[in-house]
Amino acid sequence: MDKTRIAAQSQCGVPVRLSHSIDAPGVRRSAAAIGTLVVLGCVVACRAAEKLPEGVTRVALFRPGDRGYPTFRMEAMVVSPHGTILAFTEGRKGGSGVHGDVDLLLRRSADGGRTWGPIQIAVDNGPNTVCYPTPLVDHQTGKIWLAMCMYRAPANQGTITRGEPPDTCHTWITHSEDDGASWKPPVEITRDVKPPGTTWFAPGAGFGIQLRSGRLVVPCYHFDDGKEDRFRTHRSSVFYSDDHGKTWRRGGVVNRYAPGTEVDDSVSVEERIRISRGWFIPGRTDEAQVIELNDGRLMMNMRSYHCSYRRAISFSKDGGLTWSAVTLDEKLFEPICSGSIARLSSVRDGQMRDRIVFANPNGRVRSGHVFVREKLTVRLSYDEGKSWPVQRVLDPGPAGNLNAIGLPDGRVGVLYEGGSRQIFRETIYFSTCTVNWLTRGRDRGESLKDTRKRHP
Numbered sequence: 001m002d003k004t005r006i007a008a009q010s011q012c013g014v015p016v017r018l019s020h021s022i023d024a025p026g027v028r029r030s031a032a033a034i035g036t037l038v039v040l041g042c043v044v045a046c047r048a049a050e051k052l053p054e055g056v057t058r059v060a061l062f063r064p065g066d067r068g069y070p071t072f073r074m075e076a077m078v079v080s081p082h083g084t085i086l087a088f089t090e091g092r093k094g095g096s097g098v099h100g101d102v103d104l105l106l107r108r109s110a111d112g113g114r115t116w117g118p119i120q121i122a123v124d125n126g127p128n129t130v131c132y133p134t135p136l137v138d139h140q141t142g143k144i145w146l147a148m149c150m151y152r153a154p155a156n157q158g159t160i161t162r163g164e165p166p167d168t169c170h171t172w173i174t175h176s177e178d179d180g181a182s183w184k185p186p187v188e189i190t191r192d193v194k195p196p197g198t199t200w201f202a203p204g205a206g207f208g209i210q211l212r213s214g215r216l217v218v219p220c221y222h223f224d225d226g227k228e229d230r231f232r233t234h235r236s237s238v239f240y241s242d243d244h245g246k247t248w249r250r251g252g253v254v255n256r257y258a259p260g261t262e263v264d265d266s267v268s269v270e271e272r273i274r275i276s277r278g279w280f281i282p283g284r285t286d287e288a289q290v291i292e293l294n295d296g297r298l299m300m301n302m303r304s305y306h307c308s309y310r311r312a313i314s315f316s317k318d319g320g321l322t323w324s325a326v327t328l329d330e331k332l333f334e335p336i337c338s339g340s341i342a343r344l345s346s347v348r349d350g351q352m353r354d355r356i357v358f359a360n361p362n363g364r365v366r367s368g369h370v371f372v373r374e375k376l377t378v379r380l381s382y383d384e385g386k387s388w389p390v391q392r393v394l395d396p397g398p399a400g401n402l403n404a405i406g407l408p409d410g411r412v413g414v415l416y417e418g419g420s421r422q423i424f425r426e427t428i429y430f431s432t433c434t435v436n437w438l439t440r441g442r443d444r445g446e447s448l449k450d451t452r453k454r455h456p
Contacts, residue, residue, distance in 0.1 A: 055437030056394065059116070061107050061415070062089050062428035067119050071096050072105070072428045075415040077403045078135040078207050081142050085109040085407070086180045087415050088122065088133040088146070089428050099156035102129045104148060108180050112409055113430055122183050123174065128152045130172075136208030136216055141244050144176045146183065147218050149202040161199045161223050169194070169201045171220075175245060189248045193239035198222040203239075205287040205338045206403045212292065216241040217251070217320050219300065221286035236288040236302045236312075238320040251320040254285060254300065258325040261306055285312045285326065287338040291356060293384045294348045301341040301358070301385075302326075309334045311360075313385075331388045335361050337373050340404040341385070344412065344435075345448060352446055355435070356381045357412050358388065359404035373400045376431075378412055378438055390439050394431055410435060410445040 052058060062072040069091035076088040087107050094100035104123040107116045123130050123146070134147040151160065152167040160168050171193050174186040194201045201222040208218035217240045224233040238251035285302040293299055297315050300323065304312035311332035315324045332339075339360030345351035358379045363372035376399035380390035395418060402416030411432045419426025435445025 053437065055434040056431065057113065057433075058395070058429055058431040059113070060427045061087055061116060061430050062091075062105065062119070064426060067091070069093060069103075069105075073098070073417060074132055074205055074401060075403050075417070075428055076133045076135055076204060076207055077405050077413065077415045077430075078137050078144065079405060079408060080137060080144055080179050081139055082179055083110070083112075083408050084179045085113055085413065085430075086135060086144065087116075087428075087430060088135060089415075090131050090133065091121075097156060098131045099129055100153050101125075101127050102131050104130050104133045104146070106180060112407060112411075113413060113432055116430075120180075122146060122180075123148060123172075123186060125150055129155070132202040132204045134203035134206065134208055134218055134220075136218060137210065138216060138244055139210055140214055142177070143245065144180055145173060145208070145216065145245055146175065147171065147173045147203040147208065147220075148186070150188075157200055163199060163225065168199065171201065171203065171239075173245070173248065189239075192248050193220075193250050195222055195235075195237060195250060195253055197225050199225045205401060206289045206340055207342075207405070209290055209292060209343075211298075211319060212296075213319065214242070214244070215319055216245060217290055217298070219288040219290045221288060221302075234284045234286040234305070236285045236300060236314070238290060238300075240320055252316060252322045254288075254302070254314045254323045254326060256323070256325040258327045261312070261326050261328060289339070289341045290320070291341055291343050291385075294346060294354060295384075299341075299385055301329075301332075301339065303336065303338055304328065304334050305336060306334075309336075311339060329385075332358060332360075332379070333362055333364070335363055335373055337361050338401040340402055340414075342405050344380075344406040345410075345446060351448065353443070354382055354384060355406075356385050357404055357406065358385075359394070359402055359412075359414050359416075361399045361402075362391075362393070372398075374398045376402065376414065376416055376418070378404070378414065378433060380435070380438055380443075390443075392433075392438050392440075394433055395429070398426075406448060407432065408448050410447045412438065 071092040072089045074090045091103045091105045106120045106122045109116045130150045132149045136145040150170045155167040171190045172186040172188050174183045176183050203218050203220040221236045237253040240251050241248050284305040288300050288302040290300050300314045302312040310328040311334045312326050313329050314326050341358045344355035344357045361373040362377035363374035375393050376395040378394050379388040381388050400417035404414045407413045414431050418429045
């Protein structure tokens with residue numbers, strides 16, 4: 001039996017195939033589809049030929065049609081204890097939606113992103129869906145964990161939220177002990193981590209972190225299973241492990257809101273939809289990232305649907321068991337898209353300066369009822385996220401969901417949906433910038449190779 005296709009048994013009996021590298025399958029495409037891929041291929045080639053400023057790099061990692069996948073979305077990235085960059089994404093065979101045959105894919109780089117290995121399949125759920133790859137590095141054991149969401153086709157986010165058959169969200173986790181070259185059989189942990197009274201539940205988007213205490217923390221989000229407002233009550237939360245991944249537990253839910261951010265229960269769902277076109281719901285948060293501050297608190301940075309177009313913030317003093325009331329960061333623009341926040345350096349961990357990096361699209365041109373997802377902007381904070389005095393556009397073109405991390409040599413790495421016109425159907429890029437470029441020479445940055453211990 002091919003060991004790469006051993007089935008892991010879920011709590012609901014769904015077989016799951018494991019990690020293997022993929023050969024290009026025979027794929028039938030219409031002439032129109034081939035034409036589209038040719039055009040997009042030209043766009044990617046032209047973008048690759050762009051002259052980038054000194055201190056900036058960009059490479060296309062996943063392009064439409066690669067290995068038979070027409071669409072790639074939902075990126076995540078970590079650096080292993082050996083310095084290997086692992087870049088994950090979903091390979092969606094049925095279009096831009098997260099339904100049907102979706103696999104979790106991976107490419108690895110051992111030289112800081114200069115060259116990359118071939119596309120691997122980290123997890124294959126057969127004709128069903130596996131989505132939201134959320135990696136996490138345990139720097140004490142060397143294991144790389146990968147959380148994910150699974151469900152049977154033809155379920156999708158809509159049917160799951162409405163409680164319709166054939167399935168609901170199941171949370172799984174796997175790990176690698178060889179720098180991501182292979183992955184252990186996934187284990188289902190839904191009963192341990194999914195909050196009660198919820199429908200849709202998924203980790204990410206992005207990566208988890210290891211705290212200085214050793215605790216592993218995975219950000220996630222869910223929809224409440226209310227009789228009303230099922231699509232409009234989103235909440236961010238975490239789950240965690242205190243025994244290096246042997247067991248996982250449900251953490252705290254962000255469910256309190258400061259004045260100006262809360263849902264007004266006196267306003268009916270219908271009225272909220274009429275006023276906000278069904279989009280801007282105060283208090284609604286979902287895809288999140290977590291960092292540990294130098295004072296020991298956790299800060300969760302969340303996608304927000306508040307009509308002020310600002311990122312939502314919450315803090316935890318107990319390692320993620322409880323969370324403060326949500327506030328809005330007035331300095332961080334929110335185009336209603338996933339963003340990413342990461343620890344770049346810390347005096348407490350032996351570096352010379354405290355640096356936290358934040359990245360997201362910063363498009364300010366309205367398109368219907370949302371802002372355009374473009375102008376990938378990287379920001380830098382020297383005071384633990386209280387202010388963001390540095391910002392610079394890393395890619396002026398279309399930019400969607402993304403993930404940003406600090407690299408061992410001190411650069412910032414960003415994995416993101418980019419392209420020229422249709423970010424949901426174009427290319428996943430890996431781009432880097434030096435702190436020197438980001439700050440226009442005011443901060444030269446520093447290597448993290450000798451002091452990097454816990455932070456992704």
